[in-house]
Amino acid sequence: MFRQGDVLVVPIAREELPEGLMDAPRDRRNRMVLALGEATGHAHVLTGERASMLCPPDEPGRLYLLIEGYGRLAHEEHGPIALAPGAYKVVRQREYFPGAIRPVAD
Amino acid sequence: MSEQTTSGTASAARRHDDDIRLAEQGERWLATGLSCEPADRAGAEAGVRIAYALAGLPAPRHILWLGSPAAGALGVAMLRTGQRGGRRDEHIRQALEAQGARPGELELGRSVRPKVRTRPWAQARAALTAKLGGTGFARHWAATARRPWQQLTDQLATPLRTRIDADLAGRLSARAGQTDQVAELPQAAREALLDAIGGQHDAAWLAAFDSHPDVDGLARVAGSAGWWWAFEHVAVLTERPVAVHRDNLGRLHHGDGPALFYPDGFGLHAWSGMPITAEVAAELPHLTVERIRGEGNAEMRRVMLEHFGFDRYLRESGASKTQSDECGTLWRVTLPGDEPLVMVEVLNSSPEPDGTFRTYFLRVPPTIRTARAGVAWTFDLTEEEYVPLQQT
Numbered sequence: 447m448f449r450q451g452d453v454l455v456v457p458i459a460r461e462e463l464p465e466g467l468m469d470a471p472r473d474r475r476n477r478m479v480l481a482l483g484e485a486t487g488h489a490h491v492l493t494g495e496r497a498s499m500l501c502p503p504d505e506p507g508r509l510y511l512l513i514e515g516y517g518r519l520a521h522e523e524h525g526p527i528a529l530a531p532g533a534y535k536v537v538r539q540r541e542y543f544p545g546a547i548r549p550v551a552d
Numbered sequence: 553m554s555e556q557t558t559s560g561t562a563s564a565a566r567r568h569d570d571d572i573r574l575a576e577q578g579e580r581w582l583a584t585g586l587s588c589e590p591a592d593r594a595g596a597e598a599g600v601r602i603a604y605a606l607a608g609l610p611a612p613r614h615i616l617w618l619g620s621p622a623a624g625a626l627g628v629a630m631l632r633t634g635q636r637g638g639r640r641d642e643h644i645r646q647a648l649e650a651q652g653a654r655p656g657e658l659e660l661g662r663s664v665r666p667k668v669r670t671r672p673w674a675q676a677r678a679a680l681t682a683k684l685g686g687t688g689f690a691r692h693w694a695a696t697a698r699r700p701w702q703q704l705t706d707q708l709a710t711p712l713r714t715r716i717d718a719d720l721a722g723r724l725s726a727r728a729g730q731t732d733q734v735a736e737l738p739q740a741a742r743e744a745l746l747d748a749i750g751g752q753h754d755a756a757w758l759a760a761f762d763s764h765p766d767v768d769g770l771a772r773v774a775g776s777a778g779w780w781w782a783f784e785h786v787a788v789l790t791e792r793p794v795a796v797h798r799d800n801l802g803r804l805h806h807g808d809g810p811a812l813f814y815p816d817g818f819g820l821h822a823w824s825g826m827p828i829t830a831e832v833a834a835e836l837p838h839l840t841v842e843r844i845r846g847e848g849n850a851e852m853r854r855v856m857l858e859h860f861g862f863d864r865y866l867r868e869s870g871a872s873k874t875q876s877d878e879c880g881t882l883w884r885v886t887l888p889g890d891e892p893l894v895m896v897e898v899l900n901s902s903p904e905p906d907g908t909f910r911t912y913f914l915r916v917p918p919t920i921r922t923a924r925a926g927v928a929w930t931f932d933l934t935e936e937e938y939v940p941l942q943q944t
Contacts, residue, residue, distance in 0.1 A: 447938075447939065447940050447941065448940060448941060448942050448943070449901070449931075449940045449942070449943040449944070450943075450944050451900070451902075451944070454931045454933075454940070456933075468687070468691055469571075470694070471571065471574070471575060471578075471691075471694050471695035471698070472571050472572070472575055472695075473575050473579075474572060474575040474576040474578075474579050476568070476571065476572050476575075483800040484703065484798055484799070484800055484801060484802035485798060485799055485800040485802075486800055501694070503687050503690040503691055503694070504690055506694035506698050507698075521944075523902060524900075524901070524902045524944040525901070525902050525944035526944070527942055527944055537931045537932060537933075539914070539930045539931055540930055540931075540932070541914045541915050541916070541930060542894075542914075542915045542916045542917045542929070543854070543915065544850065544854070544890070544891055549801060550914065550930070
């Protein structure tokens with residue numbers, strides 16, 4: 447598994463990918479954005495060859511990556527991470543808040 | 553996923569262009585929803601007339617303007633009840649009277665919100681679902697409206713409505729035991745809140761429909777003004793904010809003045825999305841460990857802690873390092889009358905431009921015993937499961 451700031455990318459078996467995934471929406475620059483900072487505009491972005499970012503149609507926030515060629519994860523404030531072929535699930539960091547759990551954004 | 557055939561490649565290219573167009577549409581509507589420009593009054597009023605016409609209604613006889621959503625709710629309540637309000641509502645009454653609308657002398661008529669807003673939305677949604685299919689619509693919604701909805705409805709309009717309603721409820725409880733007449737205005741304003749149309753905050757769902765003919769009127773108002781109200785004879789429109797301050801998650805957040813501020817002076821103070829009173833906001837720059845420790849309200853204490861800085865609080869309150877490992881350091885400090893504050897101090901793995909490594913603190917449940925378990929928890933994993941090969 448790989449950590450880039452507040453995003454963790456966890457390898458899973460391909461069979462663990464849920465059924466019926468669709469290509470997750472891209473941003474207007476056609477980028478695959480795993481997480482976006484609303485204030486800074488900084489983003490965790492996937493690029494690569496035959497690399498897809500997928501999600502269940504009714505849960506666009508739950509992201510999976512399927513890398514068939516190669517993948518590269520980039521962010522303005524963090525070093526790049528190379529992703530080998532395989533399936534991955536994307537986990538956003540959270541923090542504890544008595545009575546609630548909140549996501550983290552770096 | 554990759555396409556193999558020639559026709560598949562063509563359709564993939566077409567879908568690719570569509571995706572960019574939809575993402576642009578979503579961003580454009582999000583910007584509309586966050587706009588702090590003064591209202592385009594002529595544009596908004598034209599939109600109102602179109603919205604009424606699309607609903608099969610004659611245009612409202614009067615279109616009135618007020619300075620904020622709070623003023624809108626109270627102004628509607630004044631016109632509905634004929635109550636003139638107290639001194640703190642005087643600016644609203646004066647604004648109405650300056651437009652020739654004296655409370656008690658202008659008939660609003662019934663709310664036409666269901667016809668003007670609810671029905672066209674349902675129609676546009678049905679049309680798009682018929683065209684795209686269920687999954688297609690889900691995909692379309694995700695590409696266009698997911699982020700605007702999250703950012704505008706969840707982070708702005710809902711806290712705003714909650715705060716205005718809480719203010720009005722506070723007025724009612726302060727007047728408990730007084731005459732029904734005194735309570736009539738805040739009660740009617742609470743009811744008016746349920747009848748508000750989002751204006752620019754309707755961008756949250758308009759992002760999916762854009763300028764679909766059914767929602768053309770609503771879209772024009774959304775592009776020109778803030779919350780509004782639609783009655784048979786009168787429409788009440790309000791201004792957009794002059795400032796919106798948000799954090800990296802898009803939550804209302806500002807340490808120096810209101811996070812959301814309207815031209816009539818109405819504002820909403822908030823820290824990391826948590827609404828706070830103006831009094832607490834004024835205190836934030838002057839906090840001490842003792843003041844935070846003495847705060848009885850647990851939510852306010854959390855706001856104070858965050859503003860003060862967890863690291864500074866740990867340092868100044870004599871917190872103890874309870875454990876260290878390759879994932880970071882675990883800190884623990886007891887808080888009177890509250891669960892202990894347990895934080896993991898994480899070293900950022902990418903150096904800053906000056907070559908140093910920034911640390912940051914994340915609060916974890918008080919049951920956590922090691923820094924590794926703490927970081928693992930922040931990613932919803934167990935200590936055993938959390939084994940990053942590479943961190944940046």
